[in-house]
Amino acid sequence: MSQIETARLQDLVASLVEAAKRAGADAADAVAVRSRSADVTVRLGKVEGTEAAESDDISLRVFIGRRVASVSAAAGANADELAARAVAMAKVSPEDPVQGLADGNRLARTIRDLDLFDPTEVDAARMREDALAMEDAARAVTGVTNSGGASASAGMGGLVLATSEGFLGQYMATRFGRSVSVIAGEGTGMERDYDFSSRLHFADLEAPEAIGQRAGERAVRRLGATKARTGPVDVIFDPRVARGIAGHLAGAINGASVARRTSFLRDRMGEKIASAAITVTDDPLRVRGPSSRPFDGEGVEGEVLTMVDQGVLRHWLLSTSAARELGLVTNGRGSRAGTSVNPTSTNFAIEPGAASPQDLISGLKRGFYVTEVFGQGVNMVTGEYSRGASGFWIENGELTHPVSEVTIASNLKTMFLAMVPANDVDRNFGTAAPTLLIEGMTLAGE
Numbered sequence: 001m002s003q004i005e006t007a008r009l010q011d012l013v014a015s016l017v018e019a020a021k022r023a024g025a026d027a028a029d030a031v032a033v034r035s036r037s038a039d040v041t042v043r044l045g046k047v048e049g050t051e052a053a054e055s056d057d058i059s060l061r062v063f064i065g066r067r068v069a070s071v072s073a074a075a076g077a078n079a080d081e082l083a084a085r086a087v088a089m090a091k092v093s094p095e096d097p098v099q100g101l102a103d104g105n106r107l108a109r110t111i112r113d114l115d116l117f118d119p120t121e122v123d124a125a126r127m128r129e130d131a132l133a134m135e136d137a138a139r140a141v142t143g144v145t146n147s148g149g150a151s152a153s154a155g156m157g158g159l160v161l162a163t164s165e166g167f168l169g170q171y172m173a174t175r176f177g178r179s180v181s182v183i184a185g186e187g188t189g190m191e192r193d194y195d196f197s198s199r200l201h202f203a204d205l206e207a208p209e210a211i212g213q214r215a216g217e218r219a220v221r222r223l224g225a226t227k228a229r230t231g232p233v234d235v236i237f238d239p240r241v242a243r244g245i246a247g248h249l250a251g252a253i254n255g256a257s258v259a260r261r262t263s264f265l266r267d268r269m270g271e272k273i274a275s276a277a278i279t280v281t282d283d284p285l286r287v288r289g290p291s292s293r294p295f296d297g298e299g300v301e302g303e304v305l306t307m308v309d310q311g312v313l314r315h316w317l318l319s320t321s322a323a324r325e326l327g328l329v330t331n332g333r334g335s336r337a338g339t340s341v342n343p344t345s346t347n348f349a350i351e352p353g354a355a356s357p358q359d360l361i362s363g364l365k366r367g368f369y370v371t372e373v374f375g376q377g378v379n380m381v382t383g384e385y386s387r388g389a390s391g392f393w394i395e396n397g398e399l400t401h402p403v404s405e406v407t408i409a410s411n412l413k414t415m416f417l418a419m420v421p422a423n424d425v426d427r428n429f430g431t432a433a434p435t436l437l438i439e440g441m442t443l444a445g446e
Helices: 003-022 079-091 124-139 208-221 239-252 255-259 320-325 357-362 412-417
Strands: 027-043 046-064 067-074 144-163 168-184 191-199 231-237 280-282 305-309 334-337 340-343 348-350 366-374 384-395 398-411 419-421 436-444
Touching: 003 027, 003 046, 003 079, 003 144, 003 168, 027 124, 046 079, 046 124, 067 079, 124 144, 124 168, 124 208, 144 208, 168 208, 191 208, 231 239, 231 357, 239 280, 239 348, 239 366, 239 412, 255 320, 255 340, 320 340, 357 398, 366 398, 384 412, 398 412, 412 419, 412 436
Parallel strands: 231 366
Antiparallel strands: 027 046, 027 144, 046 067, 144 168, 168 191, 231 436, 280 305, 280 348, 334 340, 366 384, 384 398, 398 436, 419 436
């Protein structure tokens, strides 16, 4: 985003806050959210679609005492009209004791440069070339019989925030991506798999040929899958699936869920919730981190937090309102979602252990290495976990034949306490986890 565009959006949000004060608001904040995206999709060697989108949206949040109202509009909206509408809405809104701006002493004083923006321009021709190269590499793998398509994308997004406490800041982040999916086998024996790469900086993307080859090899490895026998089983989650387990943990320690009492960890602060091998961090300030941000949706600079320290729960993810509801203070995890602010994780990671993934596999006489899960069988209120799964059977410490059409089940409370992390965490994902071993799950198959 050019300096001229940045200055225009900063002037816009500042004028909205001033208009809100003139209209009678006690306090206000305003954000402008900018997004740009483009992608090219190919299938079987031909371009299927080329798309581009861009938007500049604004939202204004006003407070009259503990009454709050928010309005959204396109960037060209009249500031005074928008402010008048928001104030009128706030006057008839019910009081909410937890609403309000972040305390002024919590606001970021300097805006850190986290190297989130790459000015590289990627045109449609280059995206088409990369997508075709991925698909060609995947289809060249022996056993691949069809393509689900490949795509390359480039985009950017970010936010400009002004508050009546005097905060004014902005940041932008770019995102480049490549992905491909293919099908192996014929008839009822067909199997599908995929691979992708997503980075903030274009030069950091994995090569299209490497992505395509991995997708093809993964699909072919799944051929000939059978069911496994019902019974207790030790499960190893591939990092692609382990990231989902980490996501469940992030949801369970989200302050809004805790305040609503919809988290199975709601009463467990300061207690042992996971094995001593598990440490979990959340770092909004990591340079080039996929979910980094110099300040949150309320202008607060978050700090690096150890959310779980050797199995003991130490922090909730908190925005200002969630924190007040719990009698705490925000830790800079507020995220703008339309006109509201909710706590979210940033660069959230289950930290690596000492053993390699192969060490975990070779240590099992019998087990199940899971590469994919599906279905919505996770109850965040009780922790009950039941998902359809596929992957590979482990016999005498070796991956043997592919397995599909089974269900794995347990409770997340039990799973965290039985969790052993490997040493292969990939921090190129906003929610990251290494290979995870969880003993004592239940498998339903034949």
